[in-house]
Amino acid sequence: MSLAESLHVLERQILPLLKTAKTVPELAAESKLPEVSVVRALQWLEKKKLVATETTTDTHFDVTERGKQGLPEKAVLALVLQRPQAIKDLAQIQGGQAAIGVLRQQNLVIVKDGSVEATAEASKATFPEESLLKKMPCLPSKDDKGLAQSLQRRGLIAETTKKTVKAFITDAGKNLVQKGIASVVDQLTPTMLQDGSWKGKNFRRYDLTSIAPRLHGGKLQPYKKFLDSVRKQFIALGFEEMDGPVVESDFWDMDALYMPQFHSARDIHEGYYVKNAPPADVEEGVMKRVKEAHEKGVEGSSGWQYDFDVNHAKRQLLRTQGTACSARMLANPNLKIPGKYFAISRCFRYDVIDSTHLPDFNQVEGIVVDKNLTLRHMIGLLKQFAKIFAHTDEVKVVPGYFPFTEPSVELFAKHPELGWIELGGAGVCRPGVVQPLVQKDVQVLAWGIGVDRLGMFNLGIKDIRNxxxxxxxxxRKAKV
Amino acid sequence: MPTLTYDKKDFFALLGKLVSEEELVEALSCLKAELAEFGENISVEFNDTNLPWIWSVEGLTAMLRGLLGVEKGLATVDVKKPERQTIVDKVPGRQHVATFVAKGKMSESLLENLIQLQEKFCESYGKKRQKVSVGLYPAKNIAFPVHYTAIEGTMAFTPLDGEHMSITDILEKHPKGKEYGHLIASMKKFPVFMDANNHILSLPPIINSEEMGKVDADTKELFFDATGTDERIVKLTAAIFAFALSKRGFAIESMNVSYPKHNVVMPDFTPQEMKLDMAQVDALLALDISEPTAKGLLEKMRYGTKGNIQVPAMRNDVMHNVDLVEDVAAAYGYSNMEAIPITTHSVGGTTPLQNFADDMRALVVGCGYQEIFSAMLTNPKSMTKDMRVKGKLAELDSYYSSSYSALRSWLTPVLLQFLAQNKHVDYPQNIFEEGPATSGTLQDERKLAFASAHSEVSATEMKEVLDFVFDAIGATYEVKEKDCEWCIPGRSAEILVNKHRVGWFGELHPEVLANVKLEVPVAGAELDLGRLFDHLTAS
Known part of the structure; x- marks a missing residue:
C-alpha cells in the first residue's frame, strides 16, 4: 500500500510541521492539537520511519524546599553574634546541628560548656555557598563542585534530570511531504458523492488488523436455541407439538399414567404441591374410567386393587414429568390416529439444589399412536433419536421400569468421550393407560428424553447451571 | 430406588455359578437392575420398585439362576402344614397379619442379611413401615397361640434397648417410638402381639419386646410376623421372607391366622394363575416365536408353566398379560431384538402460539437484546415486595429452599435479578426472556419481557423496540399513560391492543432498583404474548 494513503489525519497534520526539529509542546502549540494526539502521531510516524526522535537529557541542580529557607549556618551565626547560644536551642533550627559543625570548622565559632560563642573572625565571615544557591538552577562549575556536593549532602540542593524529546523528519518523511500528502481523504462524505469530488482522491488506508471496540449484539440464548433445534427435528420427523400446564393435577401427572396412589414416588414430599390450591377440574368420565382401571384393572387384569381417591387425584402440583402432556393428548377427542406427538416441557424435581440438580428441568417426551406398533418399533425410534441427538449408532437397549409402560425400555448411547450415557426411557403404554384415556383399540408408544443432559453434551457444557x-x-461470548 | 449390598462369596454360593462381571451386568439388566459395585461386596441398584422380592439376595439369585440357566420353572417353597395359630382380634387401622415359624440354623451373617432386608423392605416398599412392617422373634419362649390384639396405652412392657415403660411412653420417649409412633399415635388402643401367657412380644410397627423379641445367632426357631394396612402387601411380605429363609435351609411351618370371621394359612405360596395370550405376545413383540418357546422364556423368569402360567407368590406386580409379555421379552434379550423403523405417517408441526413467540424472540434479538433463560421457581419477595406490588402467587406447600418457594408470575423481576448479578459486565446491558409465568390463578401465561440498563436509559428506548416489533408483526398498539407501581411516576404506560391491556413499558422505580441492589437505571417492558396473539388473530 502507498505510505501516503495509510497516513492518519493526525500524522498528516504533524509531518509537514517538522521542517526543523521540534518538541511535543512546540508541535502541540503549532498544530493546536492536544499533546496526547501529537505523541500518538509521532509514535505512528516513527513506526513508519518517517520521523525520528532524539531524546536529550539535561542534568542540573536546584534548590530544595529546605534550601529555600537560606543557609542555616548564616542564620546560626547571626544569632551567635548577638550573644552566645545554647547548643540545644540552636539544634531546634533546621540543619542547626550541622551548621555549628560547619562554623566550627571555619573557626567562626567555638563551643564551650554547651554554649556556642562567636570568634573574632565571625564578623568578617563570607558564605560562598550562598552565592551558589542564588545561581540555582544550574549545573555547577568545576570550582563549585565541592560546595555543591556539600549542599546536596545537607539536602539544600538536589540534582534533577529533565528529558526533552525532539522530533525531526527523516529523508523518507521529507520525500513524502514533497510528493504531497494533503490529497489523501479520510472520510467519504455525501457531498463528495453528490459533487463527484471523490474522483481522483486517494483514501487513507486503514490498519484493519488493529483491535476494534467490542459490540454486544443481540442473540438467542444457546440452550433455548438448542431446544429450538430439537423442536425442528421432531417436526421434521412428523411429530406435532403438544402443550400442557406447569401447575398440573395429580390426575394427569400420575393417576392417568397408572401410578397407584400408594406408590412411593407419590408421597406428598416427592412433589411441589401448590399451597391452598383448589381441587383441579377433571372431566368426570375420564376420572371414572381411570379410577376403575386402578381399582379393578382392564381386560380382565387385576388392577392395583385399592380404593382410588378422587380427591387425591385433584391435588395440584408442579408437573413432575412431561408425560402429563401425553396423558392429556391421549384423552383429547382431537387425538389423531395414526399420530405422532411431542412436547418440550418444564418439569420440577423435589430435590436438594446443587451443581448437578436444579429444581427446574426440561423434558422432551412424546407418543406415537397407531395400530400394530410393537416394542421393536419403539426400539427403532429410539435408535433414530440416538443418531439425531447423540450422533451415534452405538446404542444399547435394556428393560426399564416406568409405571405406564409395559414392556419398558431404557436407551443408552455411546458418547465418543463420555462412554455410555442414559438417553431416555420408553415403552408400550399399558392397557391400563390406553383404554381409559383413548377408549379405542390402538397401540401407544411413549418415550422421554432427558434433554438437559443432551443439551450439555451438544453445547459442551460441564456445569448444568450454565x-x-x-x-x-x-x-455474550457463548456460541450459538 | 433402593440399592442393596451383598457379600460376594455368599452371593455366588447362592447363585451356584461363577459368572463374569459382564455376564452379571447383562443378567441384572433383564431384571431392571444395575451393578453398582463389584468388589469384595456386590451392590445392586433396583429400578423396579414393584418387585421387592429380588431385593433379598435369595430372591435375586433365584431369578438370576433362571436367567443364567442354573434352574428354571416356578420359584416356590414347600411349607409344612399349620400346627400353631395366631388369633387376630379387631385392630382398627392395622388390620392385616401374616405369621409363620421357621426352623433352621441362624448365623451372624445371616442375621445381618435379614436385618438389611427387613430395613430396606419396610422403609422403601413398606413406605416407612406404614404399609407393612416385619417382626422376628425366637419362637422357643412363645406360648402359642399368639394373639394380635389392641390394648390400652397404659399397658407396659420392656422394649428393645429401653426401660420397662407404658406404650404411651414408648411412643413419646423411645427412639423408635419417636420415629414411627405417628403411624399409630391416633389409635384408641394399640396393636400388640401377645402370647398365650399374656407376654407382650411386640408393639407393631414400632418395636419388639426385650424379653420376647430378641433374635441372635443361636436362635434355632424363628417366629415371623408382618402387619400392615394392605392385605396383599402383608401376604406378599410373608412369602418373600419365607422364601429367603427357606433358601437358607430353614423349614417353613405355616400358621393358621384366624380373624374374627375367617381363617387364612400363611405364608401362602399358591401361585396366581394366568393365561398367556400369544396373540398379544406377537402384537407387542413381533418376534415370531411359538408358545412353547415363550413358555420356556417365562420359565427362565421363574414362572411355572404347567397348563397355564403360574406367577411366583413372591410377586404381585404381574397384573396383566402385558406383564408376561415384558418378561418374555426380557428373557429373550432386548439386545437380540431387531429394531423396526416406524412408518406411522403424520404431519409435523407446532402450535401457532409457539410460532408467534419465536417470531417475537427474533424481532427482539434484532433490536440488540441478549436472550436469557431462567428457572421458573423463585420466591414471593422477588415477585411482589421488591417490585412494590401485591398479588396472589402460586406458592408451594413445602420446599427445600425459600429462594425457590413460588412460581414466577411475571418476567421483569427475573430480568432485574439477572441484571443485578452482572454489575461488573460492560454496559449498556440489553436482555430479554420469553416463557411461561404462573400467577395465583395457576394458569400459565406466555410472557415476553425485555429491559435495558445503562446510565442514560429511558422509556423511549422501550417504545422504539415496541414500535419496531409491532410494525414487523403488522399490528398497532395504543399507549395509555398509567403509573405502574414498579415504575417512576409519570414514566410508564400500558400497551393496549383492541382496547385490551397486553403489557406495559416504563422506567423502573429507584426503590425497585435499590431493592435488588442495582445501581444503574433500567427501562423495561413486558408483553403478555398469549393475550396479544389472541387479540391479533381475533382482529
Whole structure:
C-alpha cells in the first residue's frame, strides 16, 4: 500500500510541521492539537520511519524546599553574634546541628560548656555557598563542585534530570511531504458523492488488523436455541407439538399414567404441591374410567386393587414429568390416529439444589399412536433419536421400569468421550393407560428424553447451571 | 430406588455359578437392575420398585439362576402344614397379619442379611413401615397361640434397648417410638402381639419386646410376623421372607391366622394363575416365536408353566398379560431384538402460539437484546415486595429452599435479578426472556419481557423496540399513560391492543432498583404474548 494513503489525519497534520526539529509542546502549540494526539502521531510516524526522535537529557541542580529557607549556618551565626547560644536551642533550627559543625570548622565559632560563642573572625565571615544557591538552577562549575556536593549532602540542593524529546523528519518523511500528502481523504462524505469530488482522491488506508471496540449484539440464548433445534427435528420427523400446564393435577401427572396412589414416588414430599390450591377440574368420565382401571384393572387384569381417591387425584402440583402432556393428548377427542406427538416441557424435581440438580428441568417426551406398533418399533425410534441427538449408532437397549409402560425400555448411547450415557426411557403404554384415556383399540408408544443432559453434551457444557446461565459475559461470548 | 449390598462369596454360593462381571451386568439388566459395585461386596441398584422380592439376595439369585440357566420353572417353597395359630382380634387401622415359624440354623451373617432386608423392605416398599412392617422373634419362649390384639396405652412392657415403660411412653420417649409412633399415635388402643401367657412380644410397627423379641445367632426357631394396612402387601411380605429363609435351609411351618370371621394359612405360596395370550405376545413383540418357546422364556423368569402360567407368590406386580409379555421379552434379550423403523405417517408441526413467540424472540434479538433463560421457581419477595406490588402467587406447600418457594408470575423481576448479578459486565446491558409465568390463578401465561440498563436509559428506548416489533408483526398498539407501581411516576404506560391491556413499558422505580441492589437505571417492558396473539388473530 502507498505510505501516503495509510497516513492518519493526525500524522498528516504533524509531518509537514517538522521542517526543523521540534518538541511535543512546540508541535502541540503549532498544530493546536492536544499533546496526547501529537505523541500518538509521532509514535505512528516513527513506526513508519518517517520521523525520528532524539531524546536529550539535561542534568542540573536546584534548590530544595529546605534550601529555600537560606543557609542555616548564616542564620546560626547571626544569632551567635548577638550573644552566645545554647547548643540545644540552636539544634531546634533546621540543619542547626550541622551548621555549628560547619562554623566550627571555619573557626567562626567555638563551643564551650554547651554554649556556642562567636570568634573574632565571625564578623568578617563570607558564605560562598550562598552565592551558589542564588545561581540555582544550574549545573555547577568545576570550582563549585565541592560546595555543591556539600549542599546536596545537607539536602539544600538536589540534582534533577529533565528529558526533552525532539522530533525531526527523516529523508523518507521529507520525500513524502514533497510528493504531497494533503490529497489523501479520510472520510467519504455525501457531498463528495453528490459533487463527484471523490474522483481522483486517494483514501487513507486503514490498519484493519488493529483491535476494534467490542459490540454486544443481540442473540438467542444457546440452550433455548438448542431446544429450538430439537423442536425442528421432531417436526421434521412428523411429530406435532403438544402443550400442557406447569401447575398440573395429580390426575394427569400420575393417576392417568397408572401410578397407584400408594406408590412411593407419590408421597406428598416427592412433589411441589401448590399451597391452598383448589381441587383441579377433571372431566368426570375420564376420572371414572381411570379410577376403575386402578381399582379393578382392564381386560380382565387385576388392577392395583385399592380404593382410588378422587380427591387425591385433584391435588395440584408442579408437573413432575412431561408425560402429563401425553396423558392429556391421549384423552383429547382431537387425538389423531395414526399420530405422532411431542412436547418440550418444564418439569420440577423435589430435590436438594446443587451443581448437578436444579429444581427446574426440561423434558422432551412424546407418543406415537397407531395400530400394530410393537416394542421393536419403539426400539427403532429410539435408535433414530440416538443418531439425531447423540450422533451415534452405538446404542444399547435394556428393560426399564416406568409405571405406564409395559414392556419398558431404557436407551443408552455411546458418547465418543463420555462412554455410555442414559438417553431416555420408553415403552408400550399399558392397557391400563390406553383404554381409559383413548377408549379405542390402538397401540401407544411413549418415550422421554432427558434433554438437559443432551443439551450439555451438544453445547459442551460441564456445569448444568450454565444451561440457565446468569452470567451475561458468558452469554455474550457463548456460541450459538 | 433402593440399592442393596451383598457379600460376594455368599452371593455366588447362592447363585451356584461363577459368572463374569459382564455376564452379571447383562443378567441384572433383564431384571431392571444395575451393578453398582463389584468388589469384595456386590451392590445392586433396583429400578423396579414393584418387585421387592429380588431385593433379598435369595430372591435375586433365584431369578438370576433362571436367567443364567442354573434352574428354571416356578420359584416356590414347600411349607409344612399349620400346627400353631395366631388369633387376630379387631385392630382398627392395622388390620392385616401374616405369621409363620421357621426352623433352621441362624448365623451372624445371616442375621445381618435379614436385618438389611427387613430395613430396606419396610422403609422403601413398606413406605416407612406404614404399609407393612416385619417382626422376628425366637419362637422357643412363645406360648402359642399368639394373639394380635389392641390394648390400652397404659399397658407396659420392656422394649428393645429401653426401660420397662407404658406404650404411651414408648411412643413419646423411645427412639423408635419417636420415629414411627405417628403411624399409630391416633389409635384408641394399640396393636400388640401377645402370647398365650399374656407376654407382650411386640408393639407393631414400632418395636419388639426385650424379653420376647430378641433374635441372635443361636436362635434355632424363628417366629415371623408382618402387619400392615394392605392385605396383599402383608401376604406378599410373608412369602418373600419365607422364601429367603427357606433358601437358607430353614423349614417353613405355616400358621393358621384366624380373624374374627375367617381363617387364612400363611405364608401362602399358591401361585396366581394366568393365561398367556400369544396373540398379544406377537402384537407387542413381533418376534415370531411359538408358545412353547415363550413358555420356556417365562420359565427362565421363574414362572411355572404347567397348563397355564403360574406367577411366583413372591410377586404381585404381574397384573396383566402385558406383564408376561415384558418378561418374555426380557428373557429373550432386548439386545437380540431387531429394531423396526416406524412408518406411522403424520404431519409435523407446532402450535401457532409457539410460532408467534419465536417470531417475537427474533424481532427482539434484532433490536440488540441478549436472550436469557431462567428457572421458573423463585420466591414471593422477588415477585411482589421488591417490585412494590401485591398479588396472589402460586406458592408451594413445602420446599427445600425459600429462594425457590413460588412460581414466577411475571418476567421483569427475573430480568432485574439477572441484571443485578452482572454489575461488573460492560454496559449498556440489553436482555430479554420469553416463557411461561404462573400467577395465583395457576394458569400459565406466555410472557415476553425485555429491559435495558445503562446510565442514560429511558422509556423511549422501550417504545422504539415496541414500535419496531409491532410494525414487523403488522399490528398497532395504543399507549395509555398509567403509573405502574414498579415504575417512576409519570414514566410508564400500558400497551393496549383492541382496547385490551397486553403489557406495559416504563422506567423502573429507584426503590425497585435499590431493592435488588442495582445501581444503574433500567427501562423495561413486558408483553403478555398469549393475550396479544389472541387479540391479533381475533382482529
Amino acid at each position: 444451561l440457565f446461565s446468569k452470567d451475561l459475559a458468558y452469554l
